[in-house]
Amino acid sequence: MSGQRLILADHLVDGVDGNVKDKQGVLVSDGRIAAVGNREAVMKDTPPEIEAIDLGDVYLAPGLIDGHTHTSLAGDGRPYAEMFSETDEMMVLTGVMNLKVHLDAGITTVREHGARNMVGFALKEGLQRGYFPGPRMQVSGRPITCTGGHFHMCNEVADGEAEIRRSVRRLVHEGADYIKIMASGGGTAGTIPGRASYSVAELHAAVHEAHHFHRLTAAHCRAKESMVRAVEAGIDLMEHAEFLDPDDELRFDPNLAEKMAESGIWVSPTLQAWTRYYRIVELRERRDLGSLHLSEEEELKALEARMERRLDVMRKMLDYGMRDRIVPGTDSGVSRLAFGHLDYDLQLLVQVGFTPAEAFLSATRVSAEAIGMGDEIGTIEVGKAADLVALEGDPTQDVEACSRVAAVFLGGEQIS
């Protein structure tokens, strides 16, 4: 990723605020943004021999960030047990496939939220060597989980504070960029999503040890009980945040929301995952073509009603001042969540009351801050990595523009 190039676009959203600027230029030098601003001014400061790419009538914006992926899983609808019956080698290949799909969709950074054995680390190493294309990657390595807990098949089981500290040390030694811990049950057979898996003391041991090594923490929290404990333990980022009770019902809790807001915890609500939004999109598209069977119409109605219950919890949470702490994440790889669709989560954020501009900023500047990369990515500013996406349409006015990707640049290199 060397050399200089000039990228020109009719419109630019730098991601610092929600404003659009017209007739802009970005000068890239050795993968980083060397200048950005009015096209004429940037061109004047650019040596004439520099290659210029004029993208024309597009909105050039910072690359998107997906805070929650499982790159080694195919997202093809098979249950966990079947996906994890594959070899590590096959899982690495699955990751290579998935990462390219995400990158082509304008997603230039991902967090890898838990793979088996060394699969996550191998994927990151392969990317860094340039063996295959993909977004920048932060890896957790393996998620820390209790005996029989969610994702225990990844092989980082730890019970009690001492074992948890040892797990964190091991993962950091192996190259983990952050620590993922499963604070409640989940989709793994035999676990209870509505129940916490760890005590406050156990979660705090993970946080304390991770922070000691300058690593951030993310906790899988479906259960309300686990959300309370995560906040108390000082977890940096809460995944899912469903307010789920042991009876599998979602029940919003204002006291908990207040504590979350006070604590400054980041929240990744993984809305498309819970709502099975891919299926809703699929059925709606067919309904618009007039080709829906009666049973499918009923399925759609039930899915939409179920989705509203989840979105309602989210709306209530936002009333407590959490709006600028929300980080979209796809949970791609699990269940039937195929890669390439952070746009779905942005659409759902708009449905819970975000403006399109706020939704866009949550997937760029806000996400970069939440994952500790605010100095490196998330906005188009001098000194940052030249990770850019060109969209056909204004993402600050129309959330669907995020689905219309015209070009992607990673470290200044044009990928697609």
Ligand SMILES: [Zn+2]
């Ligand atoms: Zn997940």
